[in-house]
Amino acid sequence: MSAVPLRRSVHRLLIHGVLLATSIATVFPLVWMVSSAFTPNEIITARAVRLWPEDPTLSNFTIAASRHPIWMWLWNSILTATLITLGKLLLAVPAGFAFGRMEFPGRRPLFWFVIATMSFPTVLAIIPTYIAVVKMQAFDTYGAMVIPSIPYIGFYVFYMRQAFRSLPASMFEAARIDGSGLWRQFMEIGIPNVVPAIAALSVISFMGAWNIYLWGQLVLEDGFKKTLTTGIATFADLEGTERVWGPLMATSLLSIVPVLVIFLSAQRFIVDALAPGLDER
Incomplete structure (x- = not known):
């Protein structure tokens, strides 16, 4: 050789x-x-x-459930992550269609403003957002966990814009000739053709919302309203020096199984949606 x-x-x-x-x-x-x-x-x-x-x-699961409301934490995680995901999609999908397929004054500056929000450190908004939550008497509620997390959609709007712009313009032109308005074009042409992109963003958003920790620690005080991510920290707070590795690991496993299942079941959509190059037209 x-x-x-x-x-x-x-x-x-x-x-x-x-x-x-x-x-x-x-x-x-x-x-x-x-x-x-x-x-x-x-x-x-x-x-x-x-x-x-x-x-x-x-x-270990039985011991963890006897010491902490882990099943309630699991339900809280599913509920808040689902609501945050739905909220983001309800804003980002129509906004992506508007930026991608509509013409209106100020479209480009407004789009770049949305993109600029992606570079804004979210940690800088924690204090004013926390003050607003307290003044609105929403502290220690699911709303305090969900609503402030929804507006961070810069990437979602950008990606949905690219998904809509990648569709052939001839489809929308034919729909306009047939008398279809913007809403019908959005619902009957746009949405069915960007399902992989929506599915991919749903998984990404759900995983991000599931892993929210710092904000949850600040606004969720009631032990029964905590999510799994924030609730796991109470093992260290309440158990002291007692070794509870088994129940802790059981709860940690419980916290990753739903996300892992969702990711594995939707990975085909993620690959299909993220593989094509982004169009900067």
Whole structure:
């Protein structure tokens, strides 16, 4: 074997080795969490790490549910993430159609203003938003969690604009000739042809809303109104020095399963929607 092919083989082997090591380091915490979720709490730290428990048990879920309202947290997470996602789509989809297929004065400056909001650090808006929530007497309500999270739709508007602009103009011209107004064009032509983009943004929005932590910690005080993301922190607050790794890992597993299921079931839509290049016309 000549030197050049040998060097390429060694280089390829090193790359695969680094990627394999990185993958193992990335996946191992998840594997340990799953294993610990089904391992009796008293023996999690009393034995060597194993990839799967010898005697799997559901007792950690029972213990977690007896100490904290984890099923209520799960429902709160589903409810708030769903409402935030619907709110974002109700604003972003029509706005994307307006910017992509309609002509009106100030369209371009207004669109660039929407794009500019993507660079605005959301953390800067936390204090004024919190003050507004308190003054409106909405503190510790689902509305305080949902409504302030909806307006951050710069990327959603941009992506829906690109999705609508990628559709052939001839379809809309034919609809106008047939006497269809803008609303009918939007509902009967635009929406059915951008379903993959809407599905992809729905998953992205749901995952982002599901993982909201800082804002939830600020505006949700009642233990029964917390989401799973914010509720998990109470394990550290209430348990003190007691080792509760099993119930904690069981609750953590519960917090990722719905998002993982949604992502895996919709990944085809995500790939179909995000693969095409964005049109900057």
